[in-house]
Amino acid sequence: MAASTASGLQMAAVRPCVSSPRRVFGAGAAFCNADLRRASWAKLTSAGHISSLQPLQRSFSSSSLKSNNGVIKAMAESSDKPLGGLPIDLKGKRAFIAGVADDNGYGWAIAKSLAAAGAEILVGTWVPALNIFETSLRRGKFDESRVLPDGSLMEITKVYPLDAVFDTLDDVPEDIKANKRYAGSSNWTVKEVVETVKQDFGSIDILVHSLANGPEVTKPLLETSRNGYLAAISASSYSYVSLLKHFLPIMNPGGCSLSLTYIASERIIPGYGGGMSSAKAALESDTKVMAFEAGRKRRIRVNTISAGPLRSRAAKAIGFIDMMIDYSIANAPLQKELSAEEVGNTAAFLASPLASAITGAVIYVDNGLNAMGVGVDSPIFENLNIPKDELSK
DSSP: OOOOOSSTTTOOOOSOOOSSSOOOEEOOOOOOOHHHHHHHTTTSOSTTOOOTTSTTOOOOOGGGOOOOSSSOOOSSOOTTSOOOSSOOOOTTOEEEEEOOOSSSSHHHHHHHHHHHTTOEEEEEEEGGGHHHHHHHHHTTTTTTTTBOTTSOBOOEEEEEEEOTTOSSGGGSOHHHHTOGGGTTOOSOSHHHHHHHHHHHHSOEEEEEEOEEOOTTTTSOGGGOOHHHHHHHHIIIIIHHHHHHHHHGGGEEEEEEEEEEEOGGGTSOOTTOOTTHHHHHHHHHHHHHHHHHHHHHHHOOEEEEEEEOOOOOHHHHTTSOHHHHHHHHHHHSSSOSOOOHHHHHHHHHHHHSGGGTTOOSOEEEESTTGGGOSSOTTSGGGTTSOOOOOGGGO
16 A cells, blocks of 8 residues: 655655555655764754663764765754854753654654754654564664764654554554554554553653655545545544644643645645645644644644655655656755755754744745745746756856
């Protein structure tokens, strides 16, 4: 089954799916190599080193990392230099990121940026992917991807099984309950996960929704079935409403919630079908309404990041991600590829006190592509002498 994720083009079949269209995958987004990651965070605050007593801590020499130009840097200095300016400081904050199933997604990039700023990290992983994810963590397969700016490794305090399509166990069909990919896991519906987090930690400060699914994403909208359309809405937009609804009572006042969206919510992107464009439009509308309701109830800020196309394993499954990246480079104001770290760093800013007055907003992290009204690489414009990126020559 083709699945839609909040990465690259906000879609793709990341993993084999159980026999139900109602699946949620972690948002997949391919990282660049370790050198590029190191460079992108060269100035992020180093407060993200969680206690060495955490079970996943491993030693890692930062000397193997090289700098690399061209990636946007964050705001604060690393641990060997004093902090200056306006550092992103999330020390003492706890974040729950829903939709982390490997080290290639936007969810992972956001977790790293939050950890680098000092936040404690909890993640929710799609149940059928849980064993593989935890095994990979335990065996050190993600260690290279876990490196923070100060050379330490990102710590994930706890991984929770999660299927955000289901609010309570009563909502789960028998075929899912009996599915062997769910065997051995418990308390994975939204309500149960929140209750478990409350028992374990009492409260959280940051909620990140980094998951989506569209079982018929490769179909044009006019060929999408009712079930396919509703599945996309359920997994990709209502899941966010449900998560915030259930987490809100245990979120500390002044906290924030973030999600990931895509420009297909407001512009036509041929090939992005199955109701996914509708789901992203709903997500953005819900962001505004929830910003009002959560802001009035518990002073929680609610925003969404509209990310541009990114070369991820998830997006590659759709088949035209390379074309969309080429289109973006040719037509966006900034002629470069988007990195997952740029989305992660934006999330860290939005979660920080520096963004204390920002709520109900769609924040574009797409090299400015959203601002364009036409594709300037069209032959129609060849005589207009449109400027090119001189620095890339």
